Amino acid sequence: MLSDFLFRLRAIFRAKSMDTDLDEELKFHLDRQLEKSIQSGLSPEEARRRVRLDFGGATQVTEECRDARGIRALEALSQDIRYGFRTLRKNPGFTCVALITLALAIGANTAIFSVVHGALLRPLPYAGPDRLIVLNETHPRIGTITVSYPNFLDWRAQNHVFSGMAVMAGVGYNLSGIAQPETIRGQAVSSNFLSLIGVHPLFGRDFDPSEDKPGAAPVVMLTNPLWQSHFAGRQDVIGRSVSLDGRGFTIVAVLPPDFRTTDAVSVLEPLGVWLTNNTFATNRVNRGDTAAIGRLTTGVTLARARAEMEGIAARLATAYPQDNDHFGIALQPIRELFVGDIRPAIMVLFAAVMFVLLIACANVANLFLMRAAGRTREIALRVAIGATGGRIIQQMLAESFVVAGLGGVLGLGLAFAGMRAMSRLIPAAAMAGNGMNLNSAVLLFALGATALAAITFGLAPAMQSVPAGVHSRLKESGKSSAGGIRQNHWRTMLVVAELALSVILLAGAGLMVKSVERLIAVDPGFRPDHVLRLNLSLTPSQYPNSTAILAFWRQLLDGVRALPGVESAALGTDVPLTNSHSRGDITVEGMPLPAPGSFPHPDEHDVSPGYLRTLGVRLLGGRDFTNADSETAPNVAFINARLARDFFPGQDPVGKRFVPGRPDPGRDLEWITIVGVVDDTRMYGLANPSRLEIYRPLAQGPPGKMDLIVKSRIEPASLTPSIRRVLDS
Amino acid sequence: MSRIDLPQGTLDLLILRTLSLGPQHGWGISERVQRLSSEVLCIQQGSLYPALHRLERRGWIKARWGTSENNRRARYYELTRAGRKQLETETGLWKQLTTAVSQVLGEA
Numbered sequence: 001m002l003s004d005f006l007f008r009l010r011a012i013f014r015a016k017s018m019d020t021d022l023d024e025e026l027k028f029h030l031d032r033q034l035e036k037s038i039q040s041g042l043s044p045e046e047a048r049r050r051v052r053l054d055f056g057g058a059t060q061v062t063e064e065c066r067d068a069r070g071i072r073a074l075e076a077l078s079q080d081i082r083y084g085f086r087t088l089r090k091n092p093g094f095t096c097v098a099l100i101t102l103a104l105a106i107g108a109n110t111a112i113f114s115v116v117h118g119a120l121l122r123p124l125p126y127a128g129p130d131r132l133i134v135l136n137e138t139h140p141r142i143g144t145i146t147v148s149y150p151n152f153l154d155w156r157a158q159n160h161v162f163s164g165m166a167v168m169a170g171v172g173y174n175l176s177g178i179a180q181p182e183t184i185r186g187q188a189v190s191s192n193f194l195s196l197i198g199v200h201p202l203f204g205r206d207f208d209p210s211e212d213k214p215g216a217a218p219v220v221m222l223t224n225p226l227w228q229s230h231f232a233g234r235q236d237v238i239g240r241s242v243s244l245d246g247r248g249f250t251i252v253a254v255l256p257p258d259f260r261t262t263d264a265v266s267v268l269e270p271l272g273v274w275l276t277n278n279t280f281a282t283n284r285v286n287r288g289d290t291a292a293i294g295r296l297t298t299g300v301t302l303a304r305a306r307a308e309m310e311g312i313a314a315r316l317a318t319a320y321p322q323d324n325d326h327f328g329i330a331l332q333p334i335r336e337l338f339v340g341d342i343r344p345a346i347m348v349l350f351a352a353v354m355f356v357l358l359i360a361c362a363n364v365a366n367l368f369l370m371r372a373a374g375r376t377r378e379i380a381l382r383v384a385i386g387a388t389g390g391r392i393i394q395q396m397l398a399e400s401f402v403v404a405g406l407g408g409v410l411g412l413g414l415a416f417a418g419m420r421a422m423s424r425l426i427p428a429a430a431m432a433g434n435g436m437n438l439n440s441a442v443l444l445f446a447l448g449a450t451a452l453a454a455i456t457f458g459l460a461p462a463m464q465s466v467p468a469g470v471h472s473r474l475k476e477s478g479k480s481s482a483g484g485i486r487q488n489h490w491r492t493m494l495v496v497a498e499l500a501l502s503v504i505l506l507a508g509a510g511l512m513v514k515s516v517e518r519l520i521a522v523d524p525g526f527r528p529d530h531v532l533r534l535n536l537s538l539t540p541s542q543y544p545n546s547t548a549i550l551a552f553w554r555q556l557l558d559g560v561r562a563l564p565g566v567e568s569a570a571l572g573t574d575v576p577l578t579n580s581h582s583r584g585d586i587t588v589e590g591m592p593l594p595a596p597g598s599f600p601h602p603d604e605h606d607v608s609p610g611y612l613r614t615l616g617v618r619l620l621g622g623r624d625f626t627n628a629d630s631e632t633a634p635n636v637a638f639i640n641a642r643l644a645r646d647f648f649p650g651q652d653p654v655g656k657r658f659v660p661g662r663p664d665p666g667r668d669l670e671w672i673t674i675v676g677v678v679d680d681t682r683m684y685g686l687a688n689p690s691r692l693e694i695y696r697p698l699a700q701g702p703p704g705k706m707d708l709i710v711k712s713r714i715e716p717a718s719l720t721p722s723i724r725r726v727l728d729s
Numbered sequence: 730m731s732r733i734d735l736p737q738g739t740l741d742l743l744i745l746r747t748l749s750l751g752p753q754h755g756w757g758i759s760e761r762v763q764r765l766s767s768e769v770l771c772i773q774q775g776s777l778y779p780a781l782h783r784l785e786r787r788g789w790i791k792a793r794w795g796t797s798e799n800n801r802r803a804r805y806y807e808l809t810r811a812g813r814k815q816l817e818t819e820t821g822l823w824k825q826l827t828t829a830v831s832q833v834l835g836e837a
Binding site: 004007008021022024025026028029031032033060061064065067068 | 754755756774775776778779780781782783785786787788797801802803804
């Protein structure tokens with residue numbers, strides 16, 4: 001089949017030399033025949049006459065040979081395509097409508113497919129990504145939660161289902177020593193991490209197993225984007241030092257461009273650096289920003305691995321009830337981690353644009369049918385002078401392929417523009433590697449969509465144009481040009497299909513609008529409009545104790561509040577919708593002690609006075625914090641409405657007391673008095689339920705990292721430069 | 730003996746069979762068929778060349794330029810591996826056909 005096609009193609013391109021070859025070949029034959037006849041005793045004239053008679057018309061033989069070589073079919077095709085272009089030029093209105101319709105549909109499909117490809121289809125930049133499993137802990141009341149490092153060590157030692165297991169701990173740093181200090185995120189990883197996921201540094205060295213132990217020297221690997229933006233992609237960065245939180249880290253490697261890990265990070269550091277003087281490393285109950293990744297041993301299914309890890313979790317819960325009561329282990333294939341949330345949205349969008357493409361095809365098919373109505377006479381004439389049905393269909397299809405091809409090219413341009421717009425709407429974390437682009441797979445898809453479109457909208461008009469009987473056609477179009485019954489039949493079917501598709505699309509779109517409306521109607525418990533948030537962290541070396549830290553925060557607040565345009569300003573940790581949190585058990589005074597895993601486990605915020613007003617969180621009872629709630633004053637807190645409902649049903653919680661953590665006989669209880677109740681906030685997105693929350697005054701334990709929130713009377717972003725000036729001073 | 734025009738569909742078989750004896754140009758093929766059939770079978774030149782090009786397109790024979798017995802440039806055809814296989818199939822079919830036809834004729 002293929003060789004036959006290649007032969008024909010060659011025949012076309014070399015048609016000229018083949019024709020001369022053929023002439024020479026036939027001449028040779030004639031000459032030999034002539035010789036033979038003369039030898040047999042005929043006179044030269046008589047011989048020539050006989051031979052010519054025998055041979056038949058030379059032109060006819062040549063034609064038949066060309067036919068046999070299969071040139072004619074392809075010649076006809078190129079003729080049809082040229083004819084298609086000509087008819088399109090003659091009908092600019094028709095052409096424009098058809099092209100715009102197709103370009104929009106093919107463009108939308110290609111753009112969305114580039115997302116599907118980038119997020120769902122493209123292989124992840126790992127070796128054997130299907131066997132890479134991300135492990136977290138789970139708790140029935142909390143859901144998925146990060147991993148306790150001592151637990152990780154036990155998992156790794158006790159399991160038989162993973163051929164290797166690595167750990168990643170999130171870290172945050174102030175990157176300084178550059179024009180504008182900034183906060184960056186990083187991960188501390190065990191030395192087997194890169195080899196486990198099958199990634200090699202672009203250049204430089206991998207971490208060494210000796211760097212897994214506390215006391216390891218501070219070294220970092222740079223991700224490619226950081227290397228490009230801060231070191232201009234220079235090769236000589238190895239051995240140079242970067243300042244993270246004021247401490248010099250030696251650069252040992254640069255990661256490849258497509259590198260990605262479970263978090264958006266700029267640097268990797270050895271696990272040993274993170275383990276040094278870190279209570280998270282030794283305290284089993286602490287669950288920091290830590291996750292594990294394992295490679296399934298060949299032949300082990302995910303279900304078997306889950307069963308085995310469940311067994312390990314149960315053993316650990318029995319062995320360490322204070323730390324592990326009710327805790328299980330969650331196993332998630334790494335691709336699911338990246339695209340889990342966004343997959344349905346992408347698939348819905350893809351289905352929607354597919355429908356749009358089908359509707360566009362139906363529309364263009366209708367246009368073609370209408371035009372064909374005016375062409376019945378032309379077609380009838382063609383048939384009358386000898387065109388076969390197949391030939392007519394080929395001609396009509398060639399026209400639709402020309403239209404679809406042009407539409408496809410325009411669509412690609414639209415897709416390219418659309419991709420740039422979309423890349424700003426889709427979280428980068430969901431896109432494997434470098435986000436979306438026009439790669440060969442996407443181009444192939446566009447080509448496929450174009451061909452499919454051409455056949456879909458070309459076939460109906462082509463089929464119906466095949467004449468049932470030439471006579472009836474000539475007569476029919478003599479009377480009117482509205483087209484016959486058959487044609488109306490096709491058009492009715494198309495309209496029905498179009499309507500059905502449109503109804504599906506409209507219903508889908510309506511449901512989506514409804515969902516968005518319901519999300520908007522959700523009361524988030526705070527008012528984020530005109531609020532600016534800046535993430536700030538202090539360098540431990542410069543601010544060694546809580547007095548210094550508190551002094552800085554107070555000075556900063558005074559400075560920002562004095563800026564023109566600022567209505568109010570406050571500081572807080574883990575403000576809503578940022579997805580960061582810190583949580584811990586509390587013990588409420590007088591409550592019966594539950595099992596270790598069933599203590600109330602609220603989110604904790606440290607906030608400055610003015611936090612509630614700045615974020616618009618309603619105070620339901622009690623009082624706001626003031627500057628009088630200082631380090632030396634009695635410990636106080638707010639709780640949110642849900643905590644009040646759950647633990648003080650039917651009572652006024654103001655004046656009640658609790659302690660952080662679980663009761664410890666050897667420790668004096670530092671009671672915290674509840675002074676206020678605030679409304680629930682949708683901390684983790686509008687679609688997620690509210691949780692238990694407590695708020696503590698900033699002065700009674702000032703943290704080194706906080707969010708500055710500023711409510712302004714003017715456009716919030718315009719405040720950024722003046723706030724930066726306050727920060728610098 | 731009078732000459733017989735070729736029955737439908739046997740031309741390809743004859744060409745393939747002739748070329749199985751060795752490479753040959755178009756005129757040589759028609760001569761060889763005539764001689765092997767004791768001058769009974771005669772290939773119309775007008776159908777020989779289209780047939781050759783068709784067989785070439787199907788990949789059963791291939792052509793190259795060579796020098797003829799009388800020192801002229803001539804286009805020589807030879808059997809390909811696929812052509813050899815095709816010859817076997819068609820020969821088999823032909824034998825079945827002729828046996829069946831002569832059986833019918835014999836009984837009539």
